[in-house]
Amino acid sequence: MPRYIRPANLAEAAAALASRQAVVLAGGTELYRVAFPPAGATVIDLARLDELRQIVCGEAGLCLGALARWSDLLEAELPDWAAPLREAAEAISTPQIRHAGTLGGNLASRTGEGDGAVALLVLQARARVCGPAGFGELPLAQFLTRPPDDVALLTHIMVPPPGPHTRAGFRKLGLRKALGPPIGAVAASLRRDRAGAVERACAAVAAPGLRPMRLMVLEERLHGLPPGSDPSPLVDAAIAALPEPRDDEACSAGYRRHALAALLRRLLAELDGAP
Numbered sequence: 001m002p003r004y005i006r007p008a009n010l011a012e013a014a015a016a017l018a019s020r021q022a023v024v025l026a027g028g029t030e031l032y033r034v035a036f037p038p039a040g041a042t043v044i045d046l047a048r049l050d051e052l053r054q055i056v057c058g059e060a061g062l063c064l065g066a067l068a069r070w071s072d073l074l075e076a077e078l079p080d081w082a083a084p085l086r087e088a089a090e091a092i093s094t095p096q097i098r099h100a101g102t103l104g105g106n107l108a109s110r111t112g113e114g115d116g117a118v119a120l121l122v123l124q125a126r127a128r129v130c131g132p133a134g135f136g137e138l139p140l141a142q143f144l145t146r147p148p149d150d151v152a153l154l155t156h157i158m159v160p161p162p163g164p165h166t167r168a169g170f171r172k173l174g175l176r177k178a179l180g181p182p183i184g185a186v187a188a189s190l191r192r193d194r195a196g197a198v199e200r201a202c203a204a205v206a207a208p209g210l211r212p213m214r215l216m217v218l219e220e221r222l223h224g225l226p227p228g229s230d231p232s233p234l235v236d237a238a239i240a241a242l243p244e245p246r247d248d249e250a251c252s253a254g255y256r257r258h259a260l261a262a263l264l265r266r267l268l269a270e271l272d273g274a275p
């Protein structure tokens, strides 16, 4: 059997990460589904760390505790600019999963299907982490690609407000109402300058077999796009250049790619439409 501990505070939890085969447990919806901790592991249950449940919105943006659940995010009055996060929360599976699953577990999971990660990548979020060596903060993209032996504890997610006139959203195909794999998810944000050219664009995707990632080349190519120009060829090229997503019982890899491109084209068109 794995050893099981419930630290009373963050310092205790951070120290416990130095244990042999440390495994962090939040809501358990992903952990117990994908990889039950092996005998010899130390399971660090975060349940007593109430300071990690807070959702705070201020002038500096959002400070989200890693233990905030999807249902907490839906109940919180998130600002309009955080639409991708709210829309991702709405798209998460069933009420039971939304009530147990946490934002931190979604971001820390290595299964690559994190809806929260896609939404928060376009919101330029940063991850606060702690470990036996102390506390730190890094861009979310860097946290998502940390090496497999990195057992840092994600404590908070910091989300700065975007510049004025930025519109952003999240779209997903294949709602996971049961255990079936989703087809894919996209998020994007767009800001145009006074002349109508794209001043700043951000896009991210995830699908089974394709970890959540920003589409940096697409973002650069969208920059400066004049009003009325169709971004579809740029989107299609960016999705075609992605690594192969998974082929599974839900759909083929080819269909996943096709769906991601269609979702992103539509989302960009919606963000460009009338408010």
Ligand SMILES: Cc1cc2nc3c(=O)[nH]c(=O)nc-3n(C[C@H](O)[C@H](O)[C@H](O)COP(=O)(O)OP(=O)(O)OC[C@H]3O[C@@H](n4cnc5c(N)ncnc54)[C@H](O)[C@@H]3O)c2cc1C
Pocket (backbone or CB within 6 Å): 023, 024, 025, 026, 027, 028, 029, 030, 031, 032, 033, 066, 067, 091, 092, 093, 094, 097, 100, 101, 102, 103, 104, 105, 106, 107, 108, 109, 110, 113, 114, 115, 116, 152, 153, 154, 155, 175, 176, 177, 178, 179
């Ligand atoms: C039926 C079903 C449907 C689902 N539907 C969706 C869906 O629609 N969209 C989606 O994105 N996901 C979905 N999931 C996956 C999962 O439920 C969510 O990602 C959820 O948010 C995970 O959070 P958790 O607290 O349960 O994580 P846990 O299961 O507790 O942990 C997941 C992983 O993250 C690590 N971890 C957890 N918290 C931390 C932390 N604070 N710091 C460091 N590491 C940590 C754990 O060690 C583990 O490796 C689904 C899962 C199931 C079983």
